[in-house]
Ligand code: HEC
Ligand code: HEC
């Protein structure tokens with residue numbers, strides 16, 4: 360029985376489809392070439408995930424609901440009150456259901472889709488900037504001060520953010536009215552890991568009792584003891600003083616089901632026994648996000664921001680800033696950053712008054728905490744709830760957490776040293792940011808004045824009410 364032309368065509372089509380399917384499957388499962396399947400490049404926030412399509416497409420191109428869960432898994436922690444002014448919970452409230460008919464604020468992708476550079480604005484917004492109009496069309500009636508303002512100005516620097524308004528809400532502004540440019544004293548809160556150590560329940564003090572170690576106590580195998588400098592670096596610094604022996608970092612399991620083995624170049628697994636918060640936060644920001652998705656560490660050559668050409672292949676790990684074995688925190692805060700970053704703002708830092716303060720602090724000419732390093736702003740010392748009953752000051756190792764919108768820097772950084780009005784003005788001045796804050800702000804944000812007028816109006820109304828009540 361011979362085959363008809365139609366059958367041939369049919370077979371041909373079938374084979375073709377199978378081949379195409381296999382190609383697509385291989386591209387999806389294999390690493391490296393997935394990018395060709397993207398409808399367009401990823402946004403600045405996510406470009407590092409180009410080898411991990413499944414970070415968002417959980418179900419290998421599942422539907423929107425699956426994507427939503429991926430967004431929430433990585434970002435959910437901060438999308439709640441009081442960190443977020445428009446959390447999902449607000450729109451699940453039946454009283455706000457009518458607003459969802461205009462725009463579905465429950466789905467992240469409504470306002471942040473991917474692969475569409477032509478409609479992607481700063482901070483990954485893929486809606487027009489006057490999006491606030493949908494739900495706040497009558498704001499001018501409720502707030503006479505907002506009469507005549509255009510909706511694309513709501514989210515200008517120093518006014519409002521969609522998500523994080525912690526440094527911008529009216530009562531906060533009122534609380535900080537009329538503050539001077541520079542507060543006294545102008546210092547950061549001290550770091551306190553060493554002082555709260557005794558209260559940290561998970562600290563492995565049974566294996567590494569907190570007591571100074573001598574050279575004789577060194578527990579590394581004889582052929583892995585390094586040179587004189589290595590041993591001196593360890594002996595003279597925080598770890599040996601606090602009982603952290605060689606094995607604490609070096610004797611770690613290679614795989615989950617294996618017994619610990621000495622490694623000459625250990626990764627973060629050792630650190631996380633004692634610094635789990637730093638490790639976890641590091642992986643939430645742009646420096647560590649690849650590790651969280653199971654990808655190799657970020658290299659400066661993959662960056663979209665300008666980097667020093669000689670930094671190209673350095674992998675971003677804890678060691679990038681804290682070289683073993685001194686674990687220095689001062690060089691970590693400035694010099695390490697400048698070994699990679701080479702944009703105008705970073706390069707301008709050393710000409711700023713902030714750097715002069717930093718040098719004076721390092722020379723003991725100013726009290727601890729008076730200097731302003733890159734880390735003072737980008738990795739601020741924050742109060743973090745370690746557990747339900749304990750909060751401690753820690754260094755924010757997610758350097759993206761206070762990055763954008765930049766008003767997030769005000770409370771954990773600027774406000775230790777500057778008044779709110781001055782901080783708002785400085786952060787609204789993009790040219791000043793580019794010069795790394797060498798000079799006074801040339802922008803002026805109206806928020807403080809509006810809040811003041813609002814307060815005076817309310818005081819007067821209240822005064823009027825009182826008079827009405829008692830003035831008969
Ligand atoms: C940061 C999250 C994220 C990553 C990573 C990501 N995508 Fe997407 N992708 C999205 C979003 C969001 C959409 C739009 C979905 C929507 O609008 O419902 C999308 C849409 C798509 C679409 C169009 C699907 C459709 O329904 O039209 C394709 C194809 C796609 N992505 C491929 C890829 C590939 C291939 C990779 C990896 C190289 C990748 N994506 C990585 C978030 C991501
Ligand atoms: C694997 C974790 C991960 C997933 C999944 C993920 N993100 Fe992100 N996203 C990040 C990190 C890390 C950053 C960069 C740091 C930052 O801005 O917080 C970021 C940045 C962003 C930004 C700011 C972009 C910019 O240009 O500054 C937006 C908006 C955003 N993500 C929304 C989403 C949405 C919507 C989804 C779901 C489609 C999603 N993310 C999925 C980790 C993730």
Ligand code: HEC
Pocket residue numbers: 444445449455458459462464489490491492493494495513514519520521524528
């Ligand atoms: C999908 C609807 C929706 C959109 C879009 C929207 N909002 Fe809102 N917003 C609300 C609701 C609901 C509230 C709660 C107060 C109310 O009922 O007016 C609110 C409250 C606020 C508040 C008061 C904050 C607080 O903590 O109580 C500010 C400020 C605000 N929005 C600013 C904005 C800005 C700026 C935009 C645009 C970038 C925007 N909103 C877009 C629905 C929306």
Ligand code: HEC
Pocket residue numbers: 430431434435438462463464465466467468469470471481482483484490514519520521522523763764
């Ligand atoms: C109705 C629109 C809207 C929805 C829905 C929305 N966002 Fe946003 N988002 C914005 C706007 C506007 C900005 C720009 C900066 C700002 O005002 O905070 C932004 C900025 C961001 C940023 C960068 C700045 C920051 O605050 O970290 C991230 C990350 C982000 N959104 C994540 C999410 C995630 C995750 C979801 C879903 C849980 C989501 N957004 C839902 C409007 C929205």
Ligand code: HEC
Pocket residue numbers: 577578579583584585589590593598603604605606607608609623624625626678683684
């Ligand atoms: C706080 C963690 C930590 C402690 C404690 C520590 N190390 Fe290390 N050590 C590291 C890390 C991380 C590296 C890898 C550095 C790299 O890859 O560049 C390393 C590298 C080494 C190397 C190989 C690097 C080289 O120069 O050849 C030797 C040998 C070594 N350590 C010995 C020791 C000895 C001996 C001690 C105790 C006196 C010790 N370490 C204590 C974290 C530690």
Ligand code: HEC
Pocket residue numbers: 552553556563567597598600601603607608626627629630631632633634677678681686687688
């Ligand atoms: C067995 C617990 C333990 C391990 C493992 C450990 N550390 Fe530490 N680390 C400590 C203690 C305790 C201190 C505080 C010492 C002090 O200031 O008295 C400390 C302090 C530090 C400091 C601050 C130093 C200073 O001068 O203030 C840095 C940075 C640091 N560790 C980084 C790391 C890194 C990176 C790793 C992994 C390579 C690591 N540590 C592994 C216990 C540990």
Ligand code: HEC
Pocket residue numbers: 407645646657658659660661662663664670673674675679680691692693695696697698699700733734737738758759762
């Ligand atoms: C080993 C190189 C390296 C070191 C060291 C380093 N960075 Fe980065 N940094 C990067 C790379 C690469 C990126 C990602 C840029 C991109 O995605 O385009 C980045 C991103 C950033 C961002 C942007 C965050 C965002 O969400 O947009 C900031 C801010 C930053 N680094 C500050 C610092 C500071 C402050 C230090 C020192 C305390 C530092 N970096 C040390 C390589 C480095």
Ligand code: HEC
Pocket residue numbers: 550551552553627630631634637638641646675676677678679680681688691692693695734735738739740752753754756
């Ligand atoms: C981008 C640079 C950078 C990277 C990467 C980095 N750190 Fe740090 N780390 C710093 C700076 C800067 C300080 C000190 C900040 C200060 O004094 O306010 C610090 C402080 C610390 C401290 C002392 C905290 C305290 O509260 O006293 C520990 C512990 C620490 N880092 C651990 C780690 C671990 C573990 C990793 C890897 C997951 C890591 N660091 C990665 C820059 C970095």
Ligand code: HEC
Pocket residue numbers: 664693696697700702704705706708713731732733734735736737762763764765768786792795796
């Ligand atoms: C006084 C606070 C302050 C100091 C000090 C500071 N920065 Fe910044 N940095 C900012 C602000 C504010 C922005 C802008 C954030 C925004 O609006 O997106 C920024 C932006 C950045 C960016 C992102 C640039 C871009 O084009 O997106 C990098 C990278 C960065 N800083 C690194 C550094 C490094 C490295 C140092 C030290 C050499 C440093 N910064 C010192 C406040 C500071």
Ligand code: HEC
Pocket residue numbers: 541545546547712713716728729730731735736768769772773774775776777782785786791796797798799800
């Ligand atoms: C640890 C304290 C401290 C922190 C944190 C700090 N500053 Fe400053 N800053 C100062 C002091 C003190 C001066 C005055 C220096 C002088 O006059 O020599 C100053 C000066 C300035 C100037 C004026 C520079 C000039 O040339 O006159 C600007 C602008 C500025 N800071 C902005 C900021 C912003 C924005 C932030 C937060 C992102 C910030 N600073 C964080 C202490 C700090």
